[in-house]
Amino acid sequence: MSTKEMEFKCILFALCYFHAVVAERRKFGAQGWNRPYPFNNGDLTISINVLYNYLEANPTVPWDDLRYLFGEIMYGGHITDDWDRRLCRTYLSEYVQPEMLDGEVHLAPGFLIPPSLDYKGYHQYVDENLPPESPYLYGLHPNAEIGFLTLTSEQLFRTVLEMQPKESDAAGGSGVSREEKVQSVLEEILEKLPEPFNMVEIMAKAEEKTPFVVVAFQECERMNILTQEMRRSLKELDLGLKGELTITADMEELATALFYDSIPESWTRYAYPSLLSLGAWYADLLLRVRELDVWTTDFVLPATVWLAGFFNPQSFLTAIMQSMARKNEWPLDKMCLTVDVTKKYREEITAPPREGSFVHGLFMEGARWDVPSGAIADARLKELTPVVPVILIRAIPVDRLDTKNTYECPVYKTRMRGPTYVWTFNLKTKEKAAKWILAGVALLLQS
Incomplete structure (x- = not known):
């Protein structure tokens, strides 16, 4: 048995929950993971051995080392997509932290990490306290389940049609x-x-x-x-x-x-x-x-540009940076795009901005844009991909970019995500960015 029995049991419980979440999250398709990964029980077994050895070899719990080993090597070894790697890291930073030893860490809404119990006690704790299966247990919005079930039924009907x-x-x-x-x-x-x-x-x-x-x-x-x-x-x-x-x-x-x-x-x-x-x-x-x-x-240039209307939207976004770099004689490799979501929709925009470009035709999956507060907010039930208002995109030098209270939101061409990645937009948020990472929030060019 471990010399740090309480710490070992506590982290082991969180690790088992983490394993269940990353493995089961695959069923939500691209909103779960951009690509399907072969997570298996071997990953969990090896991680438990690593946990035991590290706790024995160190006088205090090496939190950062453990998170790195689990998230970047044991489970991260399967992961090939940078956004999925970020998701895996975020799960571990939410689940494996010093506060868990005081019983203050929620693994899911209403589900705390239990105190030190015996094997039977843990079973009983899970049976009595684990909320019923729902997307909330993964940090996802219930819409994720609607989307995944709709997609499954569409594929089923398509297969039936092709068998005629x-x-x-x-x-x-x-x-x-x-x-x-x-x-x-x-x-x-x-x-x-x-x-x-x-x-x-x-x-x-x-x-x-x-x-x-x-x-x-x-x-x-x-x-x-x-x-x-x-x-x-x-x-x-x-x-x-x-x-x-x-x-x-x-x-x-x-x-x-x-x-x-x-x-x-x-x-x-x-x-x-x-x-x-x-x-x-x-x-x-x-x-x-x-x-x-x-x-x-x-x-x-039109007053507002339909970003989804391009074969290669990246070329248009790069052109915004190039024209700004030429105008101000700034080096192109030291530039980046800044994104401001306006309060207007396409019909209300009559003239192009003084610099940069207005773009429209984007949808948000996993959350919605709240116009009054000017930030990301929880999605409404059954609104799977709400429209985002017109966005003003400008180019600025990298050192002027404000990353405080923002969520780095990936932009994809379709709901397939993965290979259809376009760019990263920094969107304002009043809540922790981790919430939106776990919810798989992304902007799409096609609903």
């Missing part, structure tokens, strides 16, 4: 064969597909190659590549359906995607990350083309 017979006469008794449905979707898309941007004309219009103009060029070029691939593949499939070309595997895949209202893989290669169905994705694509059309008419 694919023969022409079995199209659910709707009287429309599979080929006819594919043909009508194909014609509808081709009819609305915009003409490619004339790059020579656009380049001739731009007198000065400012960072924003370069972003516009890149976006138009990428949009052209995508729309050309769409036009080529759809015309090819059209000829195949008419019997003028042999149907290839690629054409078959495209037809299947059109039939199931999903985005064809040959298009996603050239497109931007999106979790929308084909119909919603195409409507979104047409909106993006319209935004680019307006912007490239005279290259004047």
